[in-house]
Amino acid sequence: MSTSVPRRARRAARLPLAIAALLCAGSAVTVLQLSGAGAGAQTPAVCTTVSNPLGDATGWTEFIETDGTRGAESEGSIAYGGSFAGSGFTVGSHLPVSTPASTPTLVVAGSHGTFNLQRGSAYVNPQSGVNFNGGGSYLASNPVSFGPAFTYLRGKSAEWAGAAQTGTVTTVTSNPLPGGQVTLVLSGSNADLNVFNIAASDLGTKQVGIDVPQGSTVLVNVSGSAPAFQNNLLIKNQGNGNWDQASDSVVKPGQMTATGWPGILWNFPQATSLQINSGSAFAGTVLAPDAAVTVGSAGHTIGQMIAKSFVSGKETHFNLFPSSACLPGPPPPVGDSDVKITKTASDPSPHGGDLVTYTLLVENVGDSPATGVVVTDVLPAGVTFDSAQAPCTQASGTVTCNLGTLAAHASTTLWIKVVANPVAGAGPSSHPQAHHWLTPYKAEMQVDLQPGEQKSVTLSCNAGDILSDGHFRIDHVDQDTGTIGDDVTILSSQATGLGVGSWKGIIRNDADGRAQAKAFIVCLPKQTEAADRQTGYNDSHKHPLSVDPAPVTHTATYAAGSHTATLTCPTGTMPIAPGFDAPAGGVVLTGSEWSQGQPRDWVFSLSVSAPTTVTVSARCLRTTVGPVHGHTHDLKFSHVVETFTVPGHTAKEGDEFKVVCPDDAKGVVATWHLPPGLKHFGNDPRLKERAFRIFNDTGVAQQATLDLICLHDRTKTEGMGTDDPVVVPNTATVTSTSVDANPFNNSSTATITVLPGSSTTGTGGSGLVSGSTFSMKVVSSMPGKGALVVRGGGAVLAKGQVALRPGQASTARLQLTAAGKRQLAKLDKVSVSVDPTRGRTVTRSVQVRR
Incomplete structure (x- = not known):
């Protein structure tokens, strides 16, 4: 291990979050x-x-000595030394996913309202009114001493002034x-x-x-x-x-x-x-x-708000x-340690069988030594461990590096080498009728808005599942106090940066009376159900569904008038979870469309009343499920397009029009296009059908096109092999036994995309000599067997066979020859040839472990 002190202390990086422009x-x-x-x-x-x-204000988005009154969410942690009368107030929606559930992220020392806490734990008294969405719990004692904290802050404010x-x-x-x-x-x-x-x-x-x-x-x-x-x-x-x-x-x-x-x-x-x-x-x-x-x-x-008291109807x-x-100013007293990790991959797009090096930069950006520093990297499926730099060790796929003490402002660099598992290639067909079931589902919540209130709403799918659609449906404004079309505005409706299964919407009520709405999302499962009984594998295997890690987005400033914006997903994917964000208002979405003729495109139609900036977005769903046992399945979609005649005068909440999926399919994404004069008040997913609310007060009947993308209950039958790459994210974490000033920089993820090959075989970078055997890992894209020969010093040292598992690693145990028993004790590296029954022979240099 090598350590170094930077020329000047490194700054702690803030966490990037995908939030739209205003x-x-x-x-x-x-x-x-x-x-x-x-x-x-x-x-x-x-x-x-x-x-x-x-x-002590470090890490808190709102750090207030006394009371607060708030009308829109705080994306980070909040701490109030007085009272906070929130009602269903959302806290921590953009805290990192890695935030430990035990971390204090909501503190109200005085009387309190109700909260939706997305990450971490809460101190409130009495212990009530908090909906823990991130696995947290109530804290027994107040973790913040507001008096001493604000004495320090007043001193720093005067000093810097x-x-x-x-x-x-x-x-x-x-x-x-x-x-x-x-x-x-x-x-x-x-x-x-x-x-x-x-x-x-x-x-x-x-x-x-x-x-x-x-x-x-x-x-x-x-x-x-x-x-x-x-x-x-x-x-x-x-x-x-x-x-x-x-x-x-x-x-x-x-x-x-x-x-x-x-x-x-x-x-x-x-x-x-x-x-x-x-x-x-x-x-x-x-x-x-x-x-x-x-x-x-x-x-x-x-940014952070640090104040005596705080009143805001806007988001922080x-x-x-x-x-x-x-x-400026003299160095303060020595502060806490702060361990930080940054992880990168040597090759972001390797082929199966390639060796990839993960580099881990571990830093202590604090002012005190960090003690008991440990790096942990749980290697994901899709890579096979090869070797790691001392003092790192590996056991059962988990790499652990015990670094001991890291001085203030010091750093060290480690490496871990892995083999990228080949993408599974063509395997034997189990049965021409084999398929898997899929079960989409929905989640929803009621939204009540007081006059003049703007509210942020977040909904999430089950862990690991995939958001396919999300929106508001505006239901009602109190009689004679306003109208739905003019006074209730949807400012944002989009997938968030918290994962592929999260949605956030922002809605505002400018009416004189209360308004009611409903927020909904539709979710796809993270994997199929087990194969039906016709499969030949007899193992109840399932296939993963996946979306590209980053959404496709487009941000532009539009003049008043009508505009369109088109998003295009990569080959092999289709857009889902269409979203838009226009926090300044003045924008109405008049069309949100997909067609089977252009299956990778999503087209948004916008009616803009004043110059403003709009961001549109979509997730890209892979239309082929992940490979298992050397085969994949395609997802099956139907696009139901209906044209309805909307009467010249509808109900004030709009008339309802239903689009229905085929008997063996569920509706997963709604699409529509309306002519001028018609207004879309939202739609309600009932899975089998989608109920749209369309308003018309022009006095003239008009045609509205309402569509529904339907996902069929069963996949298509097996396809041998896959042309899709496999995305493999790998996260490393660092911890210490000393006080850590910033828990939000303790993890880092490096993602590789393993490219497919028709026939690929590879080996781990090391083999173990034990008694009369030489053991090592072999990876393959194809099923079958592999014949292995180990050579060194001009002689054959070991040989044998291994059963190959497509897309996975197998352990080969080879018998030493007489020459191997004599010479392997003297060699550090040997040459290993793998001759698979399908594909070309591969020869690799392998390190000898004893």
């Missing part, structure tokens, strides 16, 4: 220009790399930037830290443009007791030179920009109240330890300030 019209614009260098003469920055600069400005602040009256107002330009060129000191009055009267290098920390100290931020936020797209309003895809690392944005910290040391009324999203972490913070018209906030998006950042 665009909304406004009168004033704040501009964050992400450029290579700022303009003007600069003061050299003097900064210290600080671990956990926000103290005294930092000298390192950049320049200029007022540009000619207004070269969008927005039509005077611009306050903050320019800095330091690669580590840029500090700006401005007055509260500047936030309400001027645009603000920040021009600093990517990768630097931005500290904006704002003086004044009652600042009111009245500006939108724009970020310059360095790829095309356009200005984009602040959004998750622009601000967060690893999304729009390659290097991301490690930390924007707005510091309000004197504020007792703070208003955030930007028309778009507000980007950056807010540190206002003595302020009552109110978020008004902002689309949402992207998961975007943590770095747990290690370059900030």
Whole structure:
């Protein structure tokens, strides 16, 4: 093991999350220009790399000393020292899947409402009202000491407020930037830290443009007791030179920009109240330890909120300030350790039988030594262990590396070598009528909206299952208080980044009275049922269903009018789970269509009332199930297309029209296209059929095309072999016995896609000598037998046969020859030839273990 101390302490990376862009019209614009260098003469920055600069607020999306009132979800963890009267409030929807169930992610010390907690555990008193969706539980004691935490935060806020400005602040009256107002330009060129000191009055009267290098920390100290931020936020797209309003895809690392944005910290040391009324999203972490913070018209906030109290009807998006950042001031007392792991694969697209090296970079980015550091890598199906760097060992497919103590800011690199198992090739046909059953299902929930309320709703399939469709159906608005078509708006409906079985929707009620709706999803099983009794395998085998790991998406800014957007999936797949995201509103989805003539395309039709940005998305389902026993099955779909005459005046909730699948199929994705004047109020999955709500008040009967993609209950019969690659994700984790400052960087996944071959055989990279046998792993794409010969020193040392299992590894136990018994004790490597009954002979060099 080798360790090294970086030239300067590494910054902890924030977790990338797939969240759609937000665009909304406004009168004033704040501009964050992400450029290579700022303009003007600069003061050299003097900064210290600080671990956990926000103290106990580290890791909390909302960290509030007293009370909170919220109207939309928090994507991360929240902690309130006072009361929080949420109602079905969603918490932690974008926390990493690797978040341990025991991690505190919801703390309310005072009275509380009800919560949907997606990850982790909760402290509330009394222990009631929390729906644990991530396996967590109630905590017996409060894990947060709010008093000491805010004493520390007030000290840091005052300390950072005294930092000298390192950049320049200029007022540009000619207004070269969008927005039509005077611009306050903050320019800095330091690669580590840029500090700006401005007055509260500047936030309400001027645009603000920040021009600093990517990768630097931005500290904006704002003086004044009652600042009111009245500006939108724009970020310059360095790829095309356009200005984009602040959004998750622009601000967060690893999304729009390659290097991301490690930390924007707005510091309000004197504020007792703070208003955030930007028309778009507000980007950056807010540190206002003595302020009552109110978020008004902002689309949402992207960063941590640290305040005395907090009122917001908007979402707070998961975007943590770095747990290690370059900030002004003297080095703080030594902080905790923070172990982090990054995993990469030497070849992301190997062929079966190829050797792949996983490289594991293990770091301690904290300020204290990390003790008892252990790396664990449970190798998945699809790869066969070959060897690993000391001190790593392997047992039953799990690699364990005991590293002991890792000094502060030190790192070490490890490697694990595996053989990519060949994709299963053509095997013997078991029976011409063999097939497997499939059982789709649905989940739904009622949604009640108070006047003016915007609500986020999340639904998930069972673990490992696949989302095929999701949407809202708007049912009712209280009589004489509004209308469904004009006052209830669906802002988002899309698969989320939490996995292939998760959906999130955002709906808003602008009526004067209550509105009711229903959210639903349709799910496909992660695997087929067992083969029917006609199969010749007699093992009740099942085949996996799969989707491509990343969705296909398209984001564009549309002018007012009618538009279409088309998504295309790769060969061998078809689009499912069509989604759209337009948080600023002003967009109606008038068509969402698929056709068997263009089975890889999904076409969205949009009616846009004002310029805005829309993201459309779809998942790509593989139309062939995964190979087992050398064979696959194709999924069978039917596309039922119906044209209905919608009368000129329907019921105010719309008239219902049903599209029905064939007797042996279930509806899994709805599609439709409506002419101008008709409105789609949603549809209700009943699996066998889909019930659409269509509204018409034009006075003229019109034709509506309503479709349903139906998945048949049984797969098609066997197909020998497969041309589809196999996607193999592999996750490694690191733990320590010392206090770990950031549990969200303790795992990393490297994914390889194993390409198919008609006949492939390979071997593990090592063999074991034990008594009179030489044992090793053999992988193959084809069934049959393999004849093995081991050679070394000019002699045959061992030979034998092994039964080959397509797509899997077999253990060959070869008998040593007389020469092998004499010479193998002296050799470190030997040559092994595998001659399969089907395919070419392969010769590999193999290490000898004893």
